[in-house]
Amino acid sequence: MAEDLLKDVASRATRYLDDVTQRRVFPSPDAVRDLQRFSVQLQDEPLDAAQVLAELDTLGSPATVAGTGGRYFGFVTGGALPAALAANMLAAAWDQNGGLEIQSPVAAHLERVCRDWLVSLLGLHAQTEVGFVTGATMANFTGLASARHAVLHAHGWNVEAQGLFGAAPITVIVGDEVHVSVLKALSMLGLGRERVVRVPVDGQGRMIAARLPAVAGPTIVCLQAGNVNTGAFDPIGEIAARLRGSGAWIHVDGAFGLWAAASPAQRSLASGLDLADSLATDAHKWLNVPYDSGLVFVRDRSALNGAMSASAAYLIEGQTRDPHLFVPEMSRRARAVEVWAALRSLGRRGLGEMIERNCAHAARFARELRNAGHQVLNDVVLNQVLVAFGSPDVTRRVIAAIQQDGTCWCGGTAWQGNIAMRISVSSWATTDADVEQSIAAILRCAERS
Numbered sequence: 001m002a003e004d005l006l007k008d009v010a011s012r013a014t015r016y017l018d019d020v021t022q023r024r025v026f027p028s029p030d031a032v033r034d035l036q037r038f039s040v041q042l043q044d045e046p047l048d049a050a051q052v053l054a055e056l057d058t059l060g061s062p063a064t065v066a067g068t069g070g071r072y073f074g075f076v077t078g079g080a081l082p083a084a085l086a087a088n089m090l091a092a093a094w095d096q097n098g099g100l101e102i103q104s105p106v107a108a109h110l111e112r113v114c115r116d117w118l119v120s121l122l123g124l125h126a127q128t129e130v131g132f133v134t135g136a137t138m139a140n141f142t143g144l145a146s147a148r149h150a151v152l153h154a155h156g157w158n159v160e161a162q163g164l165f166g167a168a169p170i171t172v173i174v175g176d177e178v179h180v181s182v183l184k185a186l187s188m189l190g191l192g193r194e195r196v197v198r199v200p201v202d203g204q205g206r207m208i209a210a211r212l213p214a215v216a217g218p219t220i221v222c223l224q225a226g227n228v229n230t231g232a233f234d235p236i237g238e239i240a241a242r243l244r245g246s247g248a249w250i251h252v253d254g255a256f257g258l259w260a261a262a263s264p265a266q267r268s269l270a271s272g273l274d275l276a277d278s279l280a281t282d283a284h285k286w287l288n289v290p291y292d293s294g295l296v297f298v299r300d301r302s303a304l305n306g307a308m309s310a311s312a313a314y315l316i317e318g319q320t321r322d323p324h325l326f327v328p329e330m331s332r333r334a335r336a337v338e339v340w341a342a343l344r345s346l347g348r349r350g351l352g353e354m355i356e357r358n359c360a361h362a363a364r365f366a367r368e369l370r371n372a373g374h375q376v377l378n379d380v381v382l383n384q385v386l387v388a389f390g391s392p393d394v395t396r397r398v399i400a401a402i403q404q405d406g407t408c409w410c411g412g413t414a415w416q417g418n419i420a421m422r423i424s425v426s427s428w429a430t431t432d433a434d435v436e437q438s439i440a441a442i443l444r445c446a447e448r449s
């Protein structure tokens with residue numbers, strides 16, 4: 001029974017992946033309308049698992065967004081590498097609780113292996129610890145919780161035990177182009193998303209180091225490795241040098257940009273990462289593992305464990321590396337499995353090549369759209385391209401037209417007073433042919449708009 005079912009799911013998944021390269025990127029209006037057929041009263045009697053799966057595939061698969069194919073350029077998503085997808089399916093069969101080493105020795109061990117590989121690949125400080133979270137939002141939350149722990153601990157205050165009431169105020173400094181997920185994390189931590197000190201940025205969205213205010217008292221500085229619109233990096237090394245000796249905690253949001261550090265050609269963008277106290281990134285974006293998967297890196301393990309522990313007991317637990325001490329969750333899936341599989345299948349060279357291929361494709365989008373007379377609004381330093389097609393209204397029409405056309409999918413964004421189409425190239429699956437086909441479709445839509 002289970003065997004037939006698993007064979008059936010493997011063949012349905014294979015068919016889906018074959019089909020996804022041919023079909024429209026955004027589902028057809030018919031497929032979306034057919035989702036109504038899921039909306040039935042829950043029946044009284046059990047239903048055969050094979051029938052449940054068939055229903056899910058028949059109604060669900062056509063209504064998916066083809067984010068795993070090579071022509072999805074919306075947001076910054078990434079696809080799913082074959083090894084990571086397969087590992088995800090095996091891990092589902094394992095059904096491990098990744099919270100405690102005694103509940104899953106394999107999950108805990110793979111976290112250790114991934115930690116060593118990632119610290120080396122990204123050039124982080126050797127002591128850095130890692131937590132496997134759901135995404136960069138939770139990675140920002142976890143890094144900033146560690147920051148809150150450390151800067152108040154240095155002032156003799158135990159924030160986990162005593163809370164924020166009565167603590168010394170923490171100054172939080174961000175760039176004017178801070179990602180909303182950092183502000184959300186600050187709001188959840190009681191640090192307030194509106195009481196931040198904003199530092200002006202330049203025309204690419206980079207924090208201007210010379211405008212950093214003088215710091216005193218408990219301070220957290222939030223930097224960015226990879227602006228979500230332009231791909232630009234804050235000058236991390238320069239800002240860290242200005243902050244040296246101040247006791248300020250440096251947190252870096254590198255949801256996708258951090259992976260530049262794994263590419264010899266792009267690494268110079270990311271210099272200074274080893275000076276950060278905490279960093280957040282996604283594995284489900286540029287590492288191309290299935291959702292959901294994010295990583296938080298914290299240099300001082302005691303700050304991370306102190307912030308994430310349910311009690312002071314972590315101090316004596318020490319023998320094992322219990323994964324729950326590194327993340328907000330207790331019970332959770334064994335997320336390191338896919339990270340391990342992605343890294344193991346790519347190797348150092350494969351990872352670097354994937355990053356560089358995506359960047360080369362972004363450069364090609366920019367070159368050909370510019371040659372056709374359209375405006376590229378950013379310096380294309382990484383995988384992000386911002387294009388305007390004339391007036392904001394025309395640009396909006398081109399974006400709507402490309403989304404309707406279905407050849408590829410690009411979203412819209414507001415950038416420093418302009419409206420732009422944003423093209424993010426971050427999938428392992430994107431080929432030269434995908435880029436050619438997509439450029440042709442965009443030019444076609446622009447001509448008609």
Ligand SMILES: *Cc1c(COP(=O)(O)O)cnc(C)c1O
Pocket residue numbers: 076134135136137138179181182226227228253254255256282294
């Ligand atoms: C995507 C993104 C985030 C949020 O990541 P999630 O995985 O959606 O939680 C944070 N910062 C930047 C720069 C991003 O691009």
